[in-house]
Amino acid sequence: MKPAVLGIFVIASLLQQPPEGMVLIPGGEFWMGRTHYFLIDEVGWLERDRRDDMPAHKTFIDAFYMDKNEVSNEQYARFAQSAGKPAPWYWPGGKVPKGDEKKPVHDVTWFEADAYCKAAGKRLPTEAEWERAVRGGLDRKKFAWGDNAPGLGGNDPDAAPGGPAERTKQAHVGFPFGTAEVGSYPANGFGLFDMVGNVWEWTNDWYDRDYYPVSPDRNPQGPSTGTYKVIRGGGWSDDDERNFMNHYRNFADPSVRTFTVGFRCARAQ
Amino acid sequence: MSRAVAALCVLVSLSFLHAQAPPPLDPEKLVDQWFIRINTLDDWYISYDGKEETDAVVDRFVDLYDSDAFHQVGPNENQIGPVVFHGRDGIKKWATDFAKKHVQLAYRVDFITRNEKSAQLTYSIKPAWGGIGAAVEFTAVYTDRQDRRRIIVPGSAFFLFNDAGKIQRLRLYMLKDETALIEP
Numbered sequence: 001m002k003p004a005v006l007g008i009f010v011i012a013s014l015l016q017q018p019p020e021g022m023v024l025i026p027g028g029e030f031w032m033g034r035t036h037y038f039l040i041d042e043v044g045w046l047e048r049d050r051r052d053d054m055p056a057h058k059t060f061i062d063a064f065y066m067d068k069n070e071v072s073n074e075q076y077a078r079f080a081q082s083a084g085k086p087a088p089w090y091w092p093g094g095k096v097p098k099g100d101e102k103k104p105v106h107d108v109t110w111f112e113a114d115a116y117c118k119a120a121g122k123r124l125p126t127e128a129e130w131e132r133a134v135r136g137g138l139d140r141k142k143f144a145w146g147d148n149a150p151g152l153g154g155n156d157p158d159a160a161p162g163g164p165a166e167r168t169k170q171a172h173v174g175f176p177f178g179t180a181e182v183g184s185y186p187a188n189g190f191g192l193f194d195m196v197g198n199v200w201e202w203t204n205d206w207y208d209r210d211y212y213p214v215s216p217d218r219n220p221q222g223p224s225t226g227t228y229k230v231i232r233g234g235g236w237s238d239d240d241e242r243n244f245m246n247h248y249r250n251f252a253d254p255s256v257r258t259f260t261v262g263f264r265c266a267r268a269q
Numbered sequence: 270m271s272r273a274v275a276a277l278c279v280l281v282s283l284s285f286l287h288a289q290a291p292p293p294l295d296p297e298k299l300v301d302q303w304f305i306r307i308n309t310l311d312d313w314y315i316s317y318d319g320k321e322e323t324d325a326v327v328d329r330f331v332d333l334y335d336s337d338a339f340h341q342v343g344p345n346e347n348q349i350g351p352v353v354f355h356g357r358d359g360i361k362k363w364a365t366d367f368a369k370k371h372v373q374l375a376y377r378v379d380f381i382t383r384n385e386k387s388a389q390l391t392y393s394i395k396p397a398w399g400g401i402g403a404a405v406e407f408t409a410v411y412t413d414r415q416d417r418r419r420i421i422v423p424g425s426a427f428f429l430f431n432d433a434g435k436i437q438r439l440r441l442y443m444l445k446d447e448t449a450l451i452e453p
Contacts (some may be wrong), residue, residue: 051350058348
């Protein structure tokens with residue numbers, strides 16, 4: 001093989017590689033939304049079933065890249081410093097607390113998360129991309145790993161990170177003491193960590209409970225306007241298994257900072 | 270004299286009150302309007318520049334609904350679970366899609382015959398919160414615009430109308446298992 005041809009081949013192969021810290025989510029069709037019913041009188045969550053995640057609908061998504069991990073404190077610190085953004089309130093003196101470098105950042109608004117992703121040449125994932133990603137290639141399963149609920153440590157002292165109960169869990173949920181380092185739990189089928197638990201994740205879409213019946217079937221971008229942004233995935237403090245289900249939709253004021261909401265970024269292939 | 274004036278005042282007041290009271294809701298007429306307007310959803314045209322001009326017929330249909338109405342249908346082949354359209358914008362989207370996919374629409378309330386007498390029955394009830402509820406069994410006949418197949422399918426519709434006669438909620442059930450092709 002001539003060196004020039006070899007060079008082109010190497011460059012082409014490198015171009016196929018996902019950017020550092022990202023995973024290629026293959027394009028394709030998947031069932032988005034809830035395909036099962038809750039009998040509310042049996043599970044007792046709500047007086048009435050909120051059906052904002054119905055109907056489940058076939059959705060086509062173009063291939064895209066997704067961050068393997070939630071954005072960590074140390075990653076956000078570099079951005080905040082260079083962009084002149086305020087440090088989250090829980091960083092004493094504006095510095096990441098020692099030992100928390102690898103934990104996901106939280107208490108950032110949607111606008112700050114959006115700015116972080118843009119500064120990195122990325123963007124926040126759409127809600128449909130996020131759901132495509134969390135499913136890890138599984139079809140119509142309740143959770144990222146299948147149909148079984150995650151083990152919940154609750155207030156059990158054994159549930160502390162590294163403890164016996166914690167190790168049996170699929171995700172960092174139902175934990176009373178805060179976030180865990182990103183990537184501490186098994187990855188899903190696409191190689192993404194903490195899609196469930198640790199922190200809820202901002203998505204790019206506005207929330208509208210009536211959106212699914214009118215959602216386009218290819219690369220939906222969400223409603224054109226709204227009051228709240230969609231957050232997905234559940235957080236460390238949640239112990240209601242519904243929050244961790246692939247289809248579960250939650251929402252938050254984009255200007256709000258809260259201790260259970262962080263983010264990760266995506267970008268087009 | 271004063272008695273006559275008082276009586277006149279009472280009469281005037283009564284007639285005024287009578288004039289203020291809205292006419293009673295007629296469930297048959299309200300349901301009939303819905304069938305008339307769904308059947309005109311195929312009555313749109315393509316403009317000279319190739320645009321499908323559905324707004325006029327769709328807006329006329331959507332005008333039957335309250336601004337906060339719910340319109341629930343069954344899932345299509347690419348959906349699972351309840352499909353609820355909310356508000357006039359959502360319902361307009363459904364109606365536009367429906368209008369573009371179907372031609373020769375012929376929805377009609379079923380006839381029931383007993384003792385050599387036939388009638389199109391509208392079952393109705395007055396809910397505690399006002400307005401009126403109505404239900405009908407119907408047969409939908411339409412032609413698929415794309416493949417030109419003519420389809421017949423039985424269904425039922427449950428309406429809730431508010432005091433102004435606008436639809437607050439409509440649930441449409443179509444019996445997919447009884448769907449049949451009409452042979453030419």
